[in-house]
Amino acid sequence: MANIPTTMKNKFWATLFAALTVSIATTLLFQQQRAQASSVGYPIGGSVAEFKLQNAKGGTVSLSDYKDKKGVIVVFTCNHCPFAKAYEERIIALDKKYAALNFPVVAINSNDASDYEDESMENMKKRATEKGYTFPYLQDATQAVAKAFGATRTPHVFVLRNENAKFTVQYIGTIDDNYQDPAGVTKRYVEDAVNNILAGKPVVVTQTKAVGCAIGWKDA
Amino acid sequence: MKVQGWIVGILLVGVQMVGRAQQVPLVKWAAMDSLFAQKSDTTYIVNFWATWCKPCVTELPYFEQTQQKYLNQKLKVILISMDFARELTTRVVPFVTERKLTSQVWLLNEPDANSWIEKVSKEWSGAIPATLIFNNAKGKKVFFEQKLDALRLEKELSDFL
Numbered sequence: 001m002a003n004i005p006t007t008m009k010n011k012f013w014a015t016l017f018a019a020l021t022v023s024i025a026t027t028l029l030f031q032q033q034r035a036q037a038s039s040v041g042y043p044i045g046g047s048v049a050e051f052k053l054q055n056a057k058g059g060t061v062s063l064s065d066y067k068d069k070k071g072v073i074v075v076f077t078c079n080h081c082p083f084a085k086a087y088e089e090r091i092i093a094l095d096k097k098y099a100a101l102n103f104p105v106v107a108i109n110s111n112d113a114s115d116y117e118d119e120s121m122e123n124m125k126k127r128a129t130e131k132g133y134t135f136p137y138l139q140d141a142t143q144a145v146a147k148a149f150g151a152t153r154t155p156h157v158f159v160l161r162n163e164n165a166k167f168t169v170q171y172i173g174t175i176d177d178n179y180q181d182p183a184g185v186t187k188r189y190v191e192d193a194v195n196n197i198l199a200g201k202p203v204v205v206t207q208t209k210a211v212g213c214a215i216g217w218k219d220a
Numbered sequence: 221m222k223v224q225g226w227i228v229g230i231l232l233v234g235v236q237m238v239g240r241a242q243q244v245p246l247v248k249w250a251a252m253d254s255l256f257a258q259k260s261d262t263t264y265i266v267n268f269w270a271t272w273c274k275p276c277v278t279e280l281p282y283f284e285q286t287q288q289k290y291l292n293q294k295l296k297v298i299l300i301s302m303d304f305a306r307e308l309t310t311r312v313v314p315f316v317t318e319r320k321l322t323s324q325v326w327l328l329n330e331p332d333a334n335s336w337i338e339k340v341s342k343e344w345s346g347a348i349p350a351t352l353i354f355n356n357a358k359g360k361k362v363f364f365e366q367k368l369d370a371l372r373l374e375k376e377l378s379d380f381l
Contacts, residue, residue, distance in 0.1 A: 210337070
């Protein structure tokens with residue numbers, strides 16, 4: 001552009017700059033709109049409302065019971081789903097590892113027990129005892145908690161960070177990248193998220209998807 | 221003559237048995253990629269299910285009926301099993317044989333589902349049952365993360381056929 005007058009050069013750059021700004025702004029706007037349109041349940045960074053549910057191990061458990069912890073690994077799971085069963089040992093291992101670091105597991109079963117006998121409170125109790133759950137196993141009888149979180153399947157994990165009794169969602173998705181074989185796992189999404197939070201760092205991969213059993217909803 | 225008759229009989233029974241016992245191939249994502257890239261004017265109903273998934277098993281007959289009803293049209297049902305690969309011969313094949321499923325069944329052996337779920341549909345959270353209906357020649361595609369019934373399936377197909 002050596003032969004082009006300076007004013008024209010400036011004009012060129014100004015136009016290019018303006019065009020870029022507009023296109024970036026439009027892209028951001030559209031992305032935001034798309035995110036809003038598809039967002040059901042808590043978004044990443046969203047704060048989590050208090051809940052109080054019956055525990056299969058006795059009594060009730062509230063989110064606020066964890067106000068002195070660094071965070072909570074909330075796992076929507078159930079008794080009958082083979083994907084949930086395949087992850088059961090890994091969920092127990094997560095609690096073993098992270099409860100000691102003030103970041104325990106809370107398991108929630110939101111399946112409609114009237115449609116799935118396997119998911120009754122009695123069967124939940126049996127399961128928690130047989131498998132020696134070291135964490136609460138809560139029944140979301142009204143399914144309000146699953147709906148608030150936007151949980152759709154089992155297992156479906158939400159990693160919550162606690163700051164002064166305010167819980168925010170930092171990760172949503174699957175535990176790792178191999179439901180069929182724990183030995184074949186290469187990415188441990190939940191562990192990575194919790195490790196980052198414990199180190200005071202932002203979570204890198206904040207959302208993943210996984211195949212799972214659809215939560216059995218009550219008929220509307 | 222009698223012996224010949226027996227031979228023909230045995231052969232017929234054999235052919236029938238082969239016809240009934242559907243092969244269930246174990247496929248990788250590449251097979252799905254080529255399916256989704258089909259340019260032909262064929263409407264594909266791709267249903268993600270599993271033998272132990274109650275709502276999935278409930279809707280299987282609707283897909284089977286649809287495949288039978290439109291046998292002479294360009295419609296193909298493919299049932300993608302999300303069962304574990306290690307249960308192919310112990311669980312999936314017996315299930316398919318017992319229910320005499322006539323639609324094509326594949327077992328998709330890709331345990332890193334996060335890497336491919338959005339390639340099926342951005343709308344899919346990953347819960348099954350889930351169904352994709354598409355026709356690339358017509359440029360049409362609809363996705364459902366829910367159980368479908370005969371009526372709904374018929375209604376959705378009317379846009380494609």
